[in-house]
Amino acid sequence: MKKTEFITGSFIALTLVVLLGVFFFQALFQPLYEGKVMPVDNVNLKNRLSLHYVLKNVHNASKYLASHGKSYFNNRELVPSRKITFGESKNFEEGSANEVTSIVVNYRGFDTLGEVTVLFISIIGLTMLIGGVVGKKLRQPSLIVRTGSRFLFPFILLFGIYIFIHGHLTPGGGFPGGAVIASGFLLLLLGLESYKFNTTASKIVESLAGLTFVSIGLVGLFAKNSFLANFIPTGTIGFLYSAGMVALIYIVIGIKVGAELSTGVAELKEGDEND
């Protein structure tokens, strides 16, 4: 590496670290809303969407609530007063029909950013350790397997994209969709002898997706005064264009995780093929 590149790179990194430090230091001295939950968009705590869905669906909580009444929650305030209908209710705090998604992406969005970073660092370590090792050659797959994997790959890609585009409606989301896409690339790597995985393109796609994630968070910071806040209007529950920022972030996470995992598997396989 040239010296000027090194100096400019370290200068950019230093400025980023200083900016983040100022941000955190400023956040330390903000008042803490005196014991209440921090409001994202001036919501009433009765209308919290995740509570409604948790009570409605999982393990028959609503029946339990109807039979036991007040003893289920000591606080009577938390019991939902308004009914939610699929496809009609509008303008809730989240707007996503899948409660896991609304918790993972919106209430704990910063945590998700940390998880994606952990995955990125572990893939870097794996490729650095095992990337260049030379091993035995793989056995040639038969004609049926070669043709079949070429036919099957678009189906698997379609399934992964479906999972992470419908992440706010049906079970699934960014991480499962990315894992399914990576398993499709694994099928191509094992089944087709002539297939070469383009590592530089996947690295570019992966870093662009990470940059998009952080910039969506920064737009939320400037628009709503909180990092990764939901700044797009949340539509009707159950439609594809609902949930605001949640769908965008899950698409970005799906692309990023798929690129990362398939890069890791492809680097391992390439180390085998050098012989």
Next chain:
Amino acid sequence: MFIIGVILITIGVTFSTLGALGLVRMPDLYNRLQTSTKATTLGAFSTIIGVGFLNPAWLIKTIVIATFILLTAPISSHNLARASHKWGIPLSDKTSVDKYDSKSGKKE
């Protein structure tokens, strides 16, 4: 619609039971693979399509799943049989011809 769905589901269930019977009855790994692949392809395929006919809102999704099964199950069983043949798992006593072995140039 309902009658077609019920007929398809009965076809699937009979093929699944025949496949389970074949897993017990057959003498050899390769014969067992053949019966169990028939069970998974035809049994699961027609059961899933039948469910799609019973509930027409799911028909497109069930057709996609069924084509996926139709593509994957024969390929995986073919690869299992090929790998076990190369690994050297013996055929049964009643086998008369083994064309794959003679083609690859080995004796016996």
Next chain:
Amino acid sequence: MIILLYLVILVLLMSAICAIFTKDLLVSVVALGVNSLIVSALFFLMHAPDVAITEAAIGAGLSTAIYVFAIRHTKRQEEK
């Protein structure tokens, strides 16, 4: 329903014991893949389908392939 759950847990235990006690490393890795497939079925039975999808794709697909790639750099049989 509870009987089905116990049957699944029994198969899970059997595959885990097989993964530990075999001398052949490739058989052990395949038993581990079967183990995580059954774990994903268990997640689906316990009403967590998103975790089930992730477990089936990563545990049974990707990590099994990574183990196989790693075994091909070493010896296949375990030494006494």
